[in-house]
Amino acid sequence: MAKILVTGGAGFIGSNLVDALIKNGHKLVVVDDLSSGLKSYINKEATFYQLDISSDELEPVFAKEKPDFVFHLAAQIEVAKSMIDPRHDAKINLDGGLKILEACRLHEVKKIIFSSTGGAIYGDTDLIPTKEDCPAYPLSFYGIHKLTFEKYLNLYYHNYGLNYSVLRFANVYGPRQFKGGEAGVIAIFTDNAVSDKTSYQFGDGRQTRDFVFVSDVVAALISVMEVDYQGEINISYGLESSLLDIREALNKALDKKILVEEKPAKPGEQRRSCLDNSLAKKILNWEPKVNLEEGIEKTVTWAKNKNS
Numbered sequence: 001m002a003k004i005l006v007t008g009g010a011g012f013i014g015s016n017l018v019d020a021l022i023k024n025g026h027k028l029v030v031v032d033d034l035s036s037g038l039k040s041y042i043n044k045e046a047t048f049y050q051l052d053i054s055s056d057e058l059e060p061v062f063a064k065e066k067p068d069f070v071f072h073l074a075a076q077i078e079v080a081k082s083m084i085d086p087r088h089d090a091k092i093n094l095d096g097g098l099k100i101l102e103a104c105r106l107h108e109v110k111k112i113i114f115s116s117t118g119g120a121i122y123g124d125t126d127l128i129p130t131k132e133d134c135p136a137y138p139l140s141f142y143g144i145h146k147l148t149f150e151k152y153l154n155l156y157y158h159n160y161g162l163n164y165s166v167l168r169f170a171n172v173y174g175p176r177q178f179k180g181g182e183a184g185v186i187a188i189f190t191d192n193a194v195s196d197k198t199s200y201q202f203g204d205g206r207q208t209r210d211f212v213f214v215s216d217v218v219a220a221l222i223s224v225m226e227v228d229y230q231g232e233i234n235i236s237y238g239l240e241s242s243l244l245d246i247r248e249a250l251n252k253a254l255d256k257k258i259l260v261e262e263k264p265a266k267p268g269e270q271r272r273s274c275l276d277n278s279l280a281k282k283i284l285n286w287e288p289k290v291n292l293e294e295g296i297e298k299t300v301t302w303a304k305n306k307n308s
């Protein structure tokens with residue numbers, strides 16, 4: 001049994017991770033400012049601190065709790081918001097990140113695991129499926145700050161011996177996803193579909209993303225805890241799915257034709273995205289188990305219960 005601190009543990013991925021770690025018998029501490037996460041998502045067995053990771057309240061929590069492992073998921077996660085207010089993004093994703101790293105160093109954390117992004121780091125690349133060594137040219141402040149924090153981790157490892165791994169997620173989806181999130185398309189379409197509202201499709205619907213179900217992401221996060229690998233690992237389903245595929249899966253899960261209005265394409269929208277997950281298979285002995293149809297069915301079941 002280990003003492004584990006999860007930043008962002010009231011959020012979509014973080015709260016699913018906390019539940020799984022508690023099930024595995026670990027002692028959990030959650031740090032979250034509830035800016036997008038919900039208190040009701042926090043497992044009752046976890047010790048909860050409501051605070052901003054970029055504040056001075058963070059370090060005393062480490063001093064008191066002395067975690068063995070840290071999963072760092074708290075973040076400003078919206079690409080568009082980062083373009084409107086880059087300094088706010090930097091305050092949370094860089095300054096906040098540095099506060100976490102200093103606390104890990106001072107209190108001798110064994111390992112930190114960082115939730116990073118594939119899509120926003122690789123930018124608009126033709127190298128598909130994209131491997132970890134693809135040149136990184138982020139096209140947003142969010143992507144640049146995520147990449148910069150990965151470099152901070154490497155620096156802390158070399159200078160202070162702080163072990164780390166970085167998991168670069170594709171588009172994560174599933175129960176508890178916040179509708180406005182980075183990869184919100186399944187969350188938005190599902191939420192609208194279960195309440196008979198219209199969703200908007202921009203362009204021909206053939207644009208693709210790589211959608212990975214949250215339980216597979218949680219399994220990958222847990223599997224990296226005991227692995228000695230300081231570097232970046234893609235976590236993805238490894239196949240492209242289009243918006244038309246999502247519509248079809250939702251029609252099937254709900255046994256009706258969901259309401260969609262087609263609008264002109266958004267200028268500059270990335271056409272394709274897919275991450276190569278062979279490194280994760282090799283290093284973590286992990287592979288995704290939930291396909292799009294099954295994952296959407298589970299997400300629909302959750303959304304129906306939430307709305308009932």
Ligand SMILES: NC(=O)c1ccc[n+]([C@@H]2O[C@H](COP(=O)([O-])OP(=O)(O)OC[C@H]3O[C@@H](n4cnc5c(N)ncnc54)[C@H](O)[C@@H]3O)[C@@H](O)[C@H]2O)c1
Nearest residue numbers: 008010011012013032033035036037052053074075172183
């Ligand atoms: N969802 C995806 O598809 C996806 C893809 C790539 C990477 N990620 C990364 O995974 C992590 C989790 O994302 P998510 O989708 O669960 O998002 P989320 O918004 O549901 O979770 C983020 C959590 O962090 C908390 N938080 C935000 N700012 C904070 C601050 N300053 N101090 C303390 N807590 C703060 C929020 O309240 C929320 O509970 C993020 O780091 C995100 O960048 C997510």
